[in-house]
Amino acid sequence: MTDLDTFRAETRAWLEANCPAECRGPVESDEDRVWGGRNAVFPTPAHKTWLDRMGAKGWTAPEWPTVYGGGGLSREQAKVLHSEMRRIDAQAPLASFGVWMLGPALLAFGTEEQKQRFLPEIVRGEIRWCQGYSEPGAGSDLAAIQTRAEDKGDHWIVNGQKVWTSYADKADWIFCLVRTDPEASKHLGISFVLIDMATMGVSTRPITLISGKSPFCETFFDDVRVEKENLVGTLNRGWDVAKYLLAHERTMIGAMGELGGGRPIGQVATGSIGMDDDGRLDEPMLRARIAEMEIDAAAFRLAMERAGDQVKAGQAHPAIASMLKYYGSELNKRRHELLMAAGGSDALEWESDRSRHGSAARDWLRTKANSIEGGTSEVQLNIIAKHLLQLPGA
Amino acid sequence: MTDLDTFRAETRAWLEANCPAECRGPVESDEDRVWGGRNAVFPTPAHKTWLDRMGAKGWTAPEWPTVYGGGGLSREQAKVLHSEMRRIDAQAPLASFGVWMLGPALLAFGTEEQKQRFLPEIVRGEIRWCQGYSEPGAGSDLAAIQTRAEDKGDHWIVNGQKVWTSYADKADWIFCLVRTDPEASKHLGISFVLIDMATMGVSTRPITLISGKSPFCETFFDDVRVEKENLVGTLNRGWDVAKYLLAHERTMIGAMGELGGGRPIGQVATGSIGMDDDGRLDEPMLRARIAEMEIDAAAFRLAMERAGDQVKAGQAHPAIASMLKYYGSELNKRRHELLMAAGGSDALEWESDRSRHGSAARDWLRTKANSIEGGTSEVQLNIIAKHLLQLPGA
Amino acid sequence: MTLILTEEQTMLKEAADGFLNEHAPIAHLRKLRDSKDADGVSRELWRAFGEMGFAGVLIPEEHGGSGLGAVEAGVMAEALGRTLTPSPFLGSGVLSATVLKGGSAEQQAAWLPRIAAGEAIVSLAVDEGAKHAPARIATVAERSGNGFRLNGAKGFVLDGHVADALIVAALTGDGLTLFLVDPKTAGVGIERTVMVDAHNAARVTLTDVEVDADAVIGSVDGGEGLLEGALNLGRACAAASLNGAGDQAFQTTMAYLRTRKQFGKLIGEFQALQHRSAHLFSEIEIARAAVMGALTALDAGRDNAGLIVSVAKAKAGRVAELAVQEAVQMHGGVGMTDEYDVGLFMKRVRVLNELLGDAGFHQERMARAQGF
Amino acid sequence: MTLILTEEQTMLKEAADGFLNEHAPIAHLRKLRDSKDADGVSRELWRAFGEMGFAGVLIPEEHGGSGLGAVEAGVMAEALGRTLTPSPFLGSGVLSATVLKGGSAEQQAAWLPRIAAGEAIVSLAVDEGAKHAPARIATVAERSGNGFRLNGAKGFVLDGHVADALIVAALTGDGLTLFLVDPKTAGVGIERTVMVDAHNAARVTLTDVEVDADAVIGSVDGGEGLLEGALNLGRACAAASLNGAGDQAFQTTMAYLRTRKQFGKLIGEFQALQHRSAHLFSEIEIARAAVMGALTALDAGRDNAGLIVSVAKAKAGRVAELAVQEAVQMHGGVGMTDEYDVGLFMKRVRVLNELLGDAGFHQERMARAQGF
DSSP states (O other), X not given: OOHHHHHHHHHHXXXXXXXXXXXXXXXXXGGGOOOOSTTOOOSSHHHHHHHHHHHHHTTTSTTSOGGGTOOOOOHHHHHHHHHHHHHTTBOOSOOOHXXXXXXXXXXXXOOHHHHHHHHHHHHTTOSOEEEEOOOXXXXXXXXXXXXXXXXXXXXXXXXXEEEEEETTTTOSEEEEEEEXXXXXXXXXXXXXXEEETTSTTEEXXXXXXXXXXXXXXXXXXXXXXXXXXXXXXXXXXXXXXXXXXXXXXXXXXXXXXXXXXXXXXXXXXXXXHOBOTTXXXXXXXXXXXXXXXXXXXXXXXXXXXXXXXXXXXXXXXXXXXXXXXXXXXXXXXXXXXXXXXXXXXXXXXXXXXXXXXXXHHHHHHHHTTTTTTTSOHHHHHHHIIIIXXXXXXX | OOHHHHHHHHXXXXXXXXXXXXXBSOOOSGGGOOOOSTTOOOSXXXXXXXXXXXXXXXXXXXXXXXXXXXXXXXXXXXXXXXXHHHHTTBOOSOOOHXXXXXXXXXXXXXXXXXXXXXXXXXXXTOSOEEEEOOOXXXXXXXXXXXXXXXXXXXXXXXXXXXXXXXXXXXOSEEEEEEESOTXXXXXXXXXXXXXXTTSTTEEEEEXXXXXXXXXXXXXXXXXXXXXXXXXXXXXXXXXXHHHHHHHHHHHHHHHHHHHTOOOOHHHHHHHHHOBOTTSSBSOHHHHHHHHHHHHHHHHHHHHHHHHHHHHHTTXXXXXXXXXXXXXXXXXXXXXXXXXXXXXXXGGGBSSOTTTTTTHHHHHHHHHTTTTTTTSOHHXXXXXXXXXXXXXXXX | OOSSOOHHHHHHHHHXXXXXXXXXXXXXXXXXXXXXXSSSSOHHHHXXXXXXXXXXXXXXXXXXXXXXXXXXXXXXXXXXXXXXXXXXXXXXXXXXXXXXXXXXXXXXXXXXXXXHTTOOOEEEEOOOSSSOOGGGOOOEEEEETTEEEEEEEEEEEETGGGOSEEEEEEEETTEEEEEEEOTTXXXXXXXXXXXXXXXXXXXXXEEEEEEOGGGEESXXXXXXXXXXXXXXXXXXXXXXXXXXXXXXXXHHHHHHHHHOEETTEEGGGOHHHHHHHHXXXXXXXXXXXXXXXXXXXXXXXXXXXXXXXXXXXXXXXXXXXXXXXXXXXXXXXXXXXTTSSHHHHHHHHHHXXXXXXXXXXHHHHHHXXXXX | OOSSOOHHHHHHHHHHHHHHHHHSOHHHHHHHHHTXXXXXXXXXXXXXXXXXXXXXXXXXXXXXXXXXXHHHHHHHHHHHHHXXXXXXXXXXXXXXXXXXXXXXXXXXXXXXXXXXXXXXXEXXXXXXXXXXOGGGOOOEEEEETTEEEEEEEEEEEETGGGOSEEEEEEEETTEEEEEEEOTTSTTEEEEEEEBTTSOEEEEEEEEEEEEOGGGEESOTTBHHHHHHHHHHHHHHHHHHHHHHHHHHHHHHHHHHHHHOEETTEEGGGOHHHHHHHHHHHHHHHHHHHHHHHHHHHHHTTOTTHHHHHHHHHHHHHHHHHHHHHHHHHHHGGGGGBTTSSHHHHHHHHHHHHHTTOOHHHHHHHHHHHTTO
């Protein structure tokens, strides 16, 4: 028995013993995710138990060093943990921009103090983070950032406005880009800072989306004091941190649809439509489209796994994250188009209890942002053309 | 009974009486088309009879004026003629660049002498035409034409080279673009002239294509004398004629796949693959793709018809030809991809008698040129973006 | 018969567009939605529609309608697609009116003039499962005394919650029969379905609902042809609405591309967006021809009209879907906000796609018709 | 086990690419084709393949092979896809060798060393109709004396016209049985099929062909599992070849985009082409992961390996198809000429797509496996 086999056996036993029944099975909707934070909301008390147990083992961030609260697992062990979780349909204990985005950036660019202060809280889901990149009028063009931080010696005074800050109204802290050198040319003069949302002068206003939900906010900074210890990376080189983190965000957004679980579309479809005498979905044309999509989805899962292996082996081109983000976003949109077709007229309901207040339709509409947030699909294609294909003038 | 009903009845009776049995049924391959010309080749003697009869009525060019040998039909009558031909599966009596391309240009730009001299021969299929636009290195960029015509008073001396001249080795005459003013900027200084391929100094060399056939040639002009009476339109404004004609060529190429006949793909597929117990093609995924394609093909046929109605009503935007060319080319390529899938391994054969010397595969490969010849799909999309959508910088 | 509008049809189109832009622009939909209007549709607007002669476009002149054809109905449907206006037009003015034109003199006299006047709303109840499948109707009507007893459940019944009458398709001994049912009859349950596009439909349950023999529209067991005729007209009009909504989203997007700057350029200057726009334009033109082909084929009573309707509904559905997807994507972040209209087009297109058979349903009809 | 090549596998890849570029570049295929070579394949090259240890990559060391796995076979298949080399590798080295590894000690000893040495060509005869359908085999083997009598017809038999032995799948009483047949046996008819890609296959007819009982590979009626295992390995390798051919066409096209000028610009500067290229790159990367996933799943003997093989074959097929279409289109006119290589990639991809089940076949397997 190899070490990995031993690890698998132990992990299986631990998960069996510690994953509550309520936390097994597909996550039907965005609402069922656990985001943690100071004001954490749990679908059931069991979900809190599940987060606490996984957080204590560091398995909400399995590959982070144990010294910062992480699981300290090797890539192979992390794969085993994942596959064992899938085996029992265990839900992710925590959805977290801290784990997906800020954490990797802190591990790469943060000071020792920052790592010790922030990472363990992220692992345990105690602090919820949001992201402040985009600004009004700037869209995908991050170099156009206007929010300014005025140097006051040991601190800055920040003024400006962010948009598309996900869950800013529910977050405890924000990591964001601010302009620290107004003289510098566009990409330079920007710094990456962490701001407590409870600071005087920070306010948010939700943006209502076509899904009827408001996961995004406008966030306003009005003479907000930020200590200089909250600078991540080098002054005026926030661009480097942002790029690194965007690559992680891209991978994460690309992966969300796939790793987020949910029932296979074919199963949804046979449930709502029925089968013919030969055991096939009784809508042949829809069936063909679902099958084609499932092929792509399975291939994409393998591509995510391969990219992870490449990172581990030091063979990954950084722009591969753009490819995964692009592909995963478009795939997830397709997936939800098919889920809507599979649900038929039932999936069109918007308010009924029967439809869980239109969760199919709302989730479908939500996915339309996948190819916009974190850099549009067009931006990703530009990056691929330039950095991976070396096409002229790209 | 309306006049149109009378016309339909008469047409039906005439077609029944005059269309030989050999000229009914789908045209299985490019080889079965009748191209006419001084050295015309007919698949059967009946095909010659059919061409002679239709040519005598002017129905190879139904809407051209009778004074030039055309049918003199109204648009409505021409539609009736078409639908009656379809009813009995009558093959087109003539495939002709003269009818499709040069004729419309002569009607619009030619002198009375040119019309009387050339149009009746075109209608009767006595002269076969080819087209000389592209030059080596110029590709889709017609403004880069280098073939020059030196003014010698009553005639020009032409020197240069054309590529992609379809069937130049079989054609009697060529219509082509030559540079008559070497000083003028790119689009200006080009003229549209007609050259007898039998003139001293004209030679051709076939280009072997991936289909294994050589429908295209390189054509060389080596001190070729061209009388000035063979100029079409205004000197140095050949660009206007070429654009007009390209629009016709585009429509024609777009339409070829659709109007060229051939068996429905579903029928080909059930023939080679078979059906399931429920009477459906026994390859469900292929079946779905064929059905989607047939929807598009039927819609495209209606779009062709509508464009014709718009032209007649004076409501047509000239760039609509680009749209039809783009769409029809891409559709025809898709159609042949599906025909290959429907034929399976049988359609892969390249030389056997059983496969009629690989006609399925060769036709499939031939369609790949549809979206290149007569202006690439990319060029058509540029035209649409600029002229129909008024997008900036297009 | 050509595939372009006649002068009269063009005038009707201009009148419809003008009326809707003035009286029921997208703000009208937003107001009904945001005020959580109990009906979700304006009866006042429906009456005004009647006064304009729009509601009765398909209804014979002797019953107070305009006595026009499918092309004119399609013109109305396209206009409604552009402004996203909730209206009983498709349900009452097209589907139910067409069925009722096959009814008895009494039925016609009772309902057609009121529909034409925009006074009555009559809803056709066909679908039962999640997908449109008129061949799989399970609602049953058994003989009972002089009449029939109906049992079953219907969904996606357009405007069913505000209907003055229901037309119910049910199985009888040897076929399908259409019944005119008063929604207040004992045993009829109606639940409003608020849909993603804020348009209106209902679920209808029928539990031992007793109707008289004169509730039958057309003949007993002979409803299939009548129903199919109405459905085909409805499908063609839904396709026209899809074209209207898709094209309006496209036009809005083109305007955005011509004015919005990013990375220092007008976004319409980016060739990748130009090509996608040009492709989409082509698709929209093709879809428009398909719908026009279907409507004229219906007016001409052509044998293969049903198949051309399937071409139109499938093609218009897929194209409108692409149009709204591109609209949201090309608008970027603002396209995701409820404040902008493009999301509303996306929602409406989804519902219209599902209505009366989605592209898959109509592709299947094509495959069957071509024998493969 | 990871989805990237180990150091040893990378060395094998470099060796294979190096060998093929030197000894069998595309010019090799052209020469066989244009000289109308009677075999269409070089036995000399096949022996050299054996000497390099390539032919026997899957054959155990005790039979003279390298005793490696599916990933290594996939490496070879991808390399062959890049140079379009006609080779018995897929037919003999993968399909037949895998079947024979389930044969008797005598069968193994008789054939495996010769395949590994590149001396023997053994062809697997499965398909009968126009499409790959191993579940619909109609060739029959009836008991006859000590052995069997075979009747039927096979097509798309790789290298069948130059085969030293045939493996024929036929129905026996209660299942499928695999038979080793000498092509010179009375009643065996073989016709070479010259294919569009100038690679090689044959049609085989079996008319009262008598074979001994020891011609059975594995057990009577028990051939299905053995066949399925070989087919899955063959499919994964065909998918690897598709990736090789598609990626090579893509790389050639990218080089063209970086150097060819039109309308006064490098064509690679046009954003529309950049985005299409970037999309295609993404697809190729996804397909590569899928094939690597299938090959490692086969090596690991995972339960769902067959399904992952279907993912790989379907995905690689569609992607390679897109790659060659874009290659020809982006090359423009010259891409249509026989003189340029891109057309050869298009032809090879078409054949590989059809081989051992096209994307539709494998999507169907996916749908069945997921129960819809």
